[in-house]
Amino acid sequence: xxxxxxxxxxxxxxxxxxxxxxxxxxxxxxxxxxxxxxxxxxxxxxxxxxxxxxxxxxxxxxxxxxxxxxxxxxxxxxxxxxxxxxxxxxxxxxxxxxxxxxxxxxxxxxxxxxxxxxxxxxxxxxxxxxxxxxxxxxxxxxxxxxxxxxxxxxxxxxxxxxxxxxxxxxxxxxxxxxxxxxxxxxxxxxxxxxxxxxxxxxxxxxxxxxxxxxx
Ligand SMILES: C[S@@+](CC[C@H](N)C(=O)[O-])C[C@H]1O[C@@H](n2cnc3c(N)ncnc32)[C@H](O)[C@@H]1O
Numbered sequence: 001x002x003x004x005x006x007x008x009x010x011x012x013x014x015x016x017x018x019x020x021x022x023x024x025x026x027x028x029x030x031x032x033x034x035x036x037x038x039x040x041x042x043x044x045x046x047x048x049x050x051x052x053x054x055x056x057x058x059x060x061x062x063x064x065x066x067x068x069x070x071x072x073x074x075x076x077x078x079x080x081x082x083x084x085x086x087x088x089x090x091x092x093x094x095x096x097x098x099x100x101x102x103x104x105x106x107x108x109x110x111x112x113x114x115x116x117x118x119x120x121x122x123x124x125x126x127x128x129x130x131x132x133x134x135x136x137x138x139x140x141x142x143x144x145x146x147x148x149x150x151x152x153x154x155x156x157x158x159x160x161x162x163x164x165x166x167x168x169x170x171x172x173x174x175x176x177x178x179x180x181x182x183x184x185x186x187x188x189x190x191x192x193x194x195x196x197x198x199x200x201x202x203x204x205x206x207x208x209x210x211x212x213x214x215x
Pocket of ligand 1: 018021033034037041059060061062063082085088112113129130134
């Protein structure tokens with residue numbers, strides 16, 4: 001059997017793959033995340049309320065499945081994606097290749113703490129299951145505010161602290177940010193966002209929050 005050390009290694013490895021998917025296993029992780037996180041992503045897209053012709057930014061898009069879905073579902077939208085994983089950038093570029101050719105999708109590699117887009121470019125921004133991995137949540141929110149149009153909407157979706165803190169481990173080579181919804185609401189308020197609301201949901205008895213705010 002694996003023993004405590006073996007299990008610890010697997011847990012650490014999977015946490016690293018979830019944070020920044022790499023190689024063949026990272027590609028499989030992308031597919032697995034599509035299944036496991038389907039409801040969280042659907043809820044987020046509904047609450048974001050994407051209108052025809054909106055410019056949308058997804059931060060931490062995994063394999064880019066939801067970028068493709070928005071393009072298919074909402075007329076005239078442009079969807080830009082930002083993710084720091086080589087593998088996810090490669091996969092999302094492949095999945096969205098036709099929309100990239102048509103100029104409706106743009107995939108960029110980079111971090112939420114340094115968003116490579118101009119001020120006030122987006123009507124809507126969303127990010128699902130990424131906040132735990134941000135190295136500087138305040139800087140991340142400041143950057144999101146900068147690229148969001150005045151009156152634009154942001155949705156941040158993440159699992160509840162009780163679920164995520166079970167996964168926190170000293171063995172990781174990164175620290176996990178596992179906030180309560182109220183903490184994210186306070187950070188948004190301090191960054192200057194308005195009309196901040198939070199809803200709690202449950203997917204197969206695993207709780208998650210979607211916090212929505214406006215610029
Ligand atoms: C757990 S996956 C979530 C994927 C997808 N949003 C979902 O809900 O299934 C986290 C994704 O965010 C990306 N990511 C994590 N931290 C990031 C950061 N600070 N800046 C940009 N991308 C980040 C990872 O590379 C990965 O693709």
